[in-house]
Amino acid sequence: MENNSYEALVELITKEVLKRLAAQNGTAPCAAAAKPVALLSGEQTAVPAFAKERFHFADIGSYEGDIAPFEAVFIAKLSFTELADCALGKDACKLSCAVTNAILSGKEVYLLEAGLPYKSYKRTVTNRNFYNMLEGYVNTLRGFGVKIVKEQWQGNNLERRAIEDNTADKVITERTAKELCENCTGGVVRLRCGTVITPSAKDVFNHSQIKVEFVD
Numbered sequence: 001m002e003n004n005s006y007e008a009l010v011e012l013i014t015k016e017v018l019k020r021l022a023a024q025n026g027t028a029p030c031a032a033a034a035k036p037v038a039l040l041s042g043e044q045t046a047v048p049a050f051a052k053e054r055f056h057f058a059d060i061g062s063y064e065g066d067i068a069p070f071e072a073v074f075i076a077k078l079s080f081t082e083l084a085d086c087a088l089g090k091d092a093c094k095l096s097c098a099v100t101n102a103i104l105s106g107k108e109v110y111l112l113e114a115g116l117p118y119k120s121y122k123r124t125v126t127n128r129n130f131y132n133m134l135e136g137y138v139n140t141l142r143g144f145g146v147k148i149v150k151e152q153w154q155g156n157n158l159e160r161r162a163i164e165d166n167t168a169d170k171v172i173t174e175r176t177a178k179e180l181c182e183n184c185t186g187g188v189v190r191l192r193c194g195t196v197i198t199p200s201a202k203d204v205f206n207h208s209q210i211k212v213e214f215v216d
Contacts, residue, residue, distance in 0.1 A: 042076025087137035177201035
């Protein structure tokens with residue numbers, strides 16, 4: 001009886017979340033139901049293309065303690081305190097509570113590197129021990145299975161350097177990028193200068209840790 005009540009509650013919460021999303025987006029409830037819902041801390045404009053294609057998003061402010069209606073958590077912005085609370089498993093705020101419950105439930109958690117508050121001090125920091133402590137929190141989250149997402153448009157692995165020839169297409173779509181990464185054996189994909197890479201294809205390269213080099 002208790003299980004039935006819990007399932008009914010989860011279903012009710014899910015329907016309410018979808019209803020609110022539909023109202024915000026100006027779409028019908030059935031359209032909103034086409035994608036699973038993910039919690040988001042921060043602005044949706046910062047979310048990578050691959051995530052926008054997979055999920056509808058609900059603001060972290062709507063989280064009421066039950067992670068069941070949500071398939072993932074995306075963190076595009078967090079404070080120093082929230083970073084520490086998430087790494088230490090504290091439920092001091094909605095974000096850390098959602099992250100803790102998502103990890104325990106085996107749900108995906110994504111942390112956008114651009115949303116980390118201490119990264120802006122990388123080149124000017126004078127107290128390296130304190131900076132390393134904050135980096136340690138991120139490494140702790142990574143160890144718990146949290147996926148660290150590098151900046152989606154100009155990641156460090158998208159460098160323009162002429163190395164050698166290749167046979168890649170003139171336009172690289174998401175599908176082509178996935179195939180190139182899957183077939184890559186040396187950790188480097190080489191593209192001709194002038195090759196067009198779609199935003200979703202850039203996401204694939206940046207999240208794969210495959211280096212992209214451009215050749216003349």
